[in-house]
């Protein structure tokens with residue numbers, strides 16, 4: 001019996017990487033999947049891949065930084081597909097300038113990262129909230145191991161701040177929505193091979209070796225490593241789990 005039968009799931013940033021792997025897995029588990037991404041072609045491609053597996057999927061072109069667009073997308077999804085019962089706030093970006101970088105670079109990173117990783121998550125959640133409450137739904141926010149630490153990779157304070165914020169948002173919503181049967185949890189991927197870090201991985205950089213050396217399981221993560229935790233948190237298997245973060249980092253945070 002599939003684990004997500006009768007669910008309608010929206011996954012943001014699902015045209016690529018982790019979101020795409022989660023969308024495919026939800027389709028396999030019987031959910032009706034809505035692939036949302038600002039890259040419409042990538043969203044269409046992911047939805048087509050899910051449909052070829054025999055699952056139901058549609059694509060929505062959506063930039064989550066645009067609040068009004070999030071609300072019109074939510075209305076359209078409800079009218080055309082049905083009320084959403086699972087929301088995965090996955091879309092996110094990375095920037096790597098430190099606070100000591102020239103002002104333009106540091107400020108640009110801050111504005112872009114907060115607009116996407118925090119404001120975007122708020123925009124989408126607010127837009128789908130009515131549907132999620134009516135369906136006693138589940139929200140899965142994609143944070144990071146950097147929701148609980150800063151780590152060794154060269155990353156901007158904006159990124160770490162945003163991912164700590166994802167955990168705060170998760171806890172606040174879990175507290176506010178729990179009595180209505182809406183569960184809210186986060187996943188914290190560690191270093192996972194995707195387009196997000198392709199440039200860093202391709203470089204022959206000793207810092208990369210230092211990061212890998214710091215992972216007890218001795219390897220980088222793959223997008224498939226996120227699938228089990230994402231299905232678990234969206235399904236009834238996690239019926240008494242809310243407000244938590246499941247770190248999927250090969251143990252990076254413990255040493």
Ligand SMILES: NC(=O)c1ccc[n+]([C@@H]2O[C@H](COP(=O)([O-])OP(=O)(O)OC[C@H]3O[C@@H](n4cnc5c(N)ncnc54)[C@H](O)[C@@H]3O)[C@@H](O)[C@H]2O)c1
Pocket residue numbers: 012013014015016017018019036037038039042062063064065090091092093094116120142143144145188189190191192193194195196197
């Ligand atoms: N890859 C890692 O090592 C890693 C580690 C920890 C956390 N994460 C988090 O996982 C999530 C997914 O990252 P990924 O590695 O799969 O990256 P990715 O770049 O492969 O995919 C991100 C997707 O989000 C979309 N996106 C970006 N901004 C958007 C916007 N404003 N509106 C709509 N869509 C937008 C992109 O078009 C892309 O398809 C992010 O939140 C990221 O911070 C990734």
